[in-house]
Amino acid sequence: MTTNTVSQGQSSNQTPSALDNLRPLIVDVAVPLGSYYLFKDAFGMGTFAALAWSSVVPAVRTVWSVVKEHRTNGLAGLILVVNVVSLLLSFVSGDPRLMLAKDGAVSSTVGIGILVSVALGRPMMTAGMKPFLVKGDPKKEAAWQRLASGRAAASADFLRKERTFSLVWGVALLAECVARVVGAYTVPVDTMVWLGGVVMAGVMVLTFLVSGGLAAGPMEEMLRAEAEAEEAATRNAVAVAA
Known part of the structure; x- marks a missing residue:
């Protein structure tokens, strides 16, 4: 009986919830993109400043994955690359x-x-x-x-x-x-x-x-x-x- 209870508890712990499934998408994509429009439209920042500040989360997530988890965070890294490309292109006018x-x-x-x-x-x-x-x-x-x-x-x-x-x-x-x-x-x-x-x-x-x-x-x-x-x-x- 005890064994069954423990086994069920382990199975429950190993099964991600809907929030667990959505968290990478929210943190790595929604937060950077949402913060860009927040900084640009709500706070009146320029394109360059908004892109720079919205790059903080993907930059931290990418570095954390490489240093602490010894792997690359694909979503965070991609958003960071897109922001960097946009920053470079924003110099062209x-x-x-x-x-x-x-x-x-x-x-x-x-x-x-x-x-x-x-x-x-x-x-x-x-x-x-x-x-x-x-x-x-x-x-x-x-x-x-x-x-x-x-x-x-x-x-x-x-x-x-x-x-x-x-x-x-x-x-x-x-x-x-x-x-x-x-x-x-x-x-x-x-x-x-x-x-x-x-x-x-x-x-x-x-x-x-x-x-x-x-x-x-x-x-x-x-x-x-x-x-x-x-x-x-x-x-x-x-x-x-x-």
Whole structure:
């Protein structure tokens, strides 16, 4: 009886909650981006100052991961790189077309970072996708761990879909970069000012649909099937033991 209680307690401790799943996304992405707009719009800081101050959290997180945890924090590092690129580009002024193309350059930095993470076998977009698939469900969290570790029958397909999700986003962001840079130098400036936002919104919507259909949707089904299979196996084991 005591053994069962301890085992259940350990299992509970090892199962991340919804907040645990969302924390990396919140700290590494939402806080830096949110603080940039807060400093710029609410506090009236210039672009350079807002970018510099919003880089503090990802910089600390990146250094902490390297020094204390002996690994790199992909999300924090990527946001830091994007901010540094934006800081460098913010020195360039006087050419409205170059300033319009700057946003495309930032998108390409993110896209390249995502593609590199796929090549290294650590798809960066997983941190943002996982919470929406697991939804804080302990059974789905356990199913994710089995699928991701290669211990489940569908692991190979699951891992391919995981890589595909990040791959779609990396390619989409690079394509968006090309479209915005080309537009910045071929479309009238007044038109491109609003068209750039439309292009970005269109790419985001299309990428959500494509990545969902090719990867996130099938992965969610695999998680459900794996969780149900494990639950059925547990019931059978209990029935046999009884």
